[in-house]
Amino acid sequence: MDDERVRGRLAALFLGGCVAFGYPVLAAFNVTGTVFGLPVLYVYVFGAWMALIALVAAIVRRRD
């Protein structure tokens, strides 16, 4: 996997992360209520966080 593509994907993921934790999206999840008994906001933030980590791991993992 060549560097250019990896960098591009990382940049895109970075921007995606900024959006995911930014005002509009965060506000959308800032509601009372629970998912599996846990507060929505909490679940969303940690869920998005884990997803971000998994995506980074996938991108930087070389096929060697």
Add this chain to the structure above:
Amino acid sequence: MLHGWVIVVASAAYLGLLFAVAWYADRRADAGRSVIASPWVYALSLGVYATSWTFYGSVGRAAETGIGFLPVYLGPTLVAVLWVVVVGRMRRIAHAHRITSIADFIGARYGKSASLAALVTVIAVVGLVPYISLQLKAVSTSFTLLTAYPDIVMPRDARAGGVLGDTALYVALLLAAFAILFGARHLDAAERHEGMVAAIALESVVKLAAFIAVGVFVAYGLFDGLADIAARAAADPRTRELLAPVEGPGGSYAGFAWLTVLSMAAILFLPRQFQVAVVENVDERHLRAASWLFPLYLLAINVFVLPIALGGLLHFPSGTVDADTFVLALPMAERQQALALAVFIGGLSAATGMVIVETVALSTMVTNDIAVPLALRFGRLRDGGATASTLLAIRRGAIIVIVLLGYAYFRFAGEAYALVAMGLISFAAVAQFAPAMLGGLYWRHGTRAGAATGLCAGFAVWLYTLLLPSFARSGWLPAGFVEHGPFGIAALKPYALFGVGGLDTITHAMMWSMLANVGCYVAVSLAGRPDAATRAQARRFVDEQDVAASPARPALPLAALEALLARFLGAVRAREAMRAPAAGLLEHAEAQLAGAIGSASARVMVGSVVKDEALGRDEVMSLLDETSQAIAYGRALEQKSAELEAATRELTAANERLKELDAMKDDFVSTVSHELRTPLTSIRAFAEILADQPELAPEKRARFIAIILKETERLARLINQILDLAKIESGRAEWHVEALDLAQVVSDALASGGALAAERGVRIEAQPVAGPVVVRADPDRLMQVLLNLVGNAVKFSPAGTGQVTVRVGVRDGLARVEVTDNGPGIAPDHHALIFEKFRQVGDTLTDRPQGTGLGLPIARRIVRQLGGDLGVTSRPGAGATFWFTLPLDAREAEAGDTRAKEEAWPSAS
């Protein structure tokens, strides 16, 4: 049971363990078997980002603002996505230029400016004091709290006890001692502290384990799981708000965002982070793993923060227990002694890690960028008075002073703040490095003046909007300063400059300081032009050009040069060579070396040694600690000599190959001369005989004369062929390649060769072919090949009954010619032999053919040159078929006539 001394002993044991790990790792590093050469260790060492702030403070913050504690970890997560790119570049540049700190980096980038580096150091030291202070506060508070077990008593104002009774002071001194033990035992030119890194990695594991232990305890011990906590929190009016804050998480969305941005700067520019992420990195490949391992660590250590906070709020009556202490207070309240001790150790671990790494990084900056230049300016060092021990003493002194500054801040201002708030003040300070650093990496037009102005402006705003007010909050400055502005000027209110109020202090400070910093940096940079040095550095940093160059010290090319000479000439000769006058030293060295490895190689070697030590402009820095420089160069020399050895081996191998080729050439020449002399010998011998014996019998005369003539012809043929072969092989033959009909050439050749055939009584038969077979070839050369093959076939066919058949056609998409004879055939082991120069096959005295042994090799060479191949099919007693192929002329192939000719081709023999 948890007496003070138990805690102290446990702490000492833990710190002792950390030290043992560090010592072991240092030993392994010296032996060359580094313990930290693992991406896991690297990623865990980044965990030093999580300090007492994370351990205690996050819970405190969560208790006030819900999920508002989190941006501090989201920022680093987002930066981690780009870790490989950004930190990768920083790392490459830092290692290439032997940069060992942020101050070094910024100073180096803008033209190796010592003053800029000093400015950065000052900002770093001042800015980090609150952060160190918070560690001291956390440890001393948790210690005091724990020793009051089983009661939970919030520690009184520590100032009440006077300085000497203050636990925090002892904690400070202890941490300073450990910082020295871990990071300033000796000088390392590359500022590598493998032991420290190993200890930090372990420490990250310990604090993670401790925190998760508490988290699990609270969630499943005190409550019935996370959902239970959530449900109860939702039911309780105190905590309901925290689950989905109306104003947005953390009180405001803007604040949340700014905090994220702030922590993005922190993860890169905190001196301790720069140290572990860039300076201590041993392998660039570790960066990849870190980009997901590190955020994973942060996530793991933060999962239980909100549950613990909510748990604490629900468990303790409001106002009785400071939220910052929930992590410790909850196990204590439930009489979990072991867990409480473990938590304390975890918190201690977090604080220790931070203080050690941060003070080591800061003291490096202070030593290298402030103390030494100052001492030089005042003449002390110039006389060579600087020794490793002096520098080490300065380093250690700096550590102690910095920690004590942290303690001082703690006494003056620490009480008024929650832990997190103190940390954020430091974050805002290091954020001031962002424009100069990021601009340095990605923008070519930054000037030294621009960076300096930006840094000053940003720092000034920070001082005014954050640091000074913190003293006011603790009563050391009049409170009116904050509330009404200095001298009552409302517009200059530190928390609401120019009327922009309503923001939390950090956001407000960040906004203004960044405005000032970036504004000045960009404006001043654009107003001027970067000077030559800055431009050169910009090329190296932004474009990563010429990354191998490093700032250097004038004296040292000599040492490297001598070592280079010693490698090849031996130490004695090397020393002699170095005694040459300085002016011609390089030439002399080169000349000496040329004797051993050749002049071109010598020039390259000497050039590379000299180029690496490109003379720097900074004479002040050039007198910097020669001891540690010598260490660094020793290492560089080792690497160089390894490279040189590899180069020598390559050169020797190349030499061997050349000798082989030379030998082959010699062989060829001697074989040729042998071949030429052989007919000459007969010619001379018989000529002499004829001359000396005029009365020789006529038939003998005739015979001898005939031999002379034949040998003369043979000689001439040989000479022609050798020249031909030489011309073809050296590429100097002229080739007139044109499209021609192979069938036509074949029949022409047969016409010429027919005479010889008739003489021997050998029949030649040419098989007819349907239509022209067009190839691209040189007609004369092709004729030469055919004549050779046909001639051979005739010569080897039995006289009288000989039959030579020639076929032309197309097979497998190639033009093909076959010449078959019914002679004795050629044994398979000889098939390769006959194509060797001067080799002939056949019993020498009886059927020695009148050939030169060169015909076939030349023929094959010609055919191969034309893009085809030539070979033989034969068995002894069954005749021989010599065949060759040539590529068809492209147009011919397209025309599709090949099909017809393929069908005309008889089945292969």
Add this chain to the structure above:
Amino acid sequence: MAKRILIADDEPNIVASLEFLMEQAGYEVKAVADGNEALAAVASFRPDLVLLDVMMPGRSGYEVCEKLKGDAATRGVKVVMLSAKGRDVEVAKGIDLGADAYVTKPFSTRELAAKVREMLGE
């Protein structure tokens, strides 16, 4: 009794010239074209002198010379090496192996005849 000369060379024309020359000089001549045959011929023909070409199939002239000079029975046979290689190193090699003389081709027939006479003590 006529001296016997063995000619060992794989070039028929050279052999022819040497044969003529030696017979003219009154020696009894035998010719072989191969190194192994040469050794066999020394045993059977018992020559007084061998004209030995270096480049021969079977065994090279050097090997033959070494063998002859190494064996007490044949050490007395004079060996004259003939070779198209005239480099010093080759000549030295020949002499080292015990050759009594080393002549480079093309040679002068007169000189060769004189040398043979000299070596056979006439």
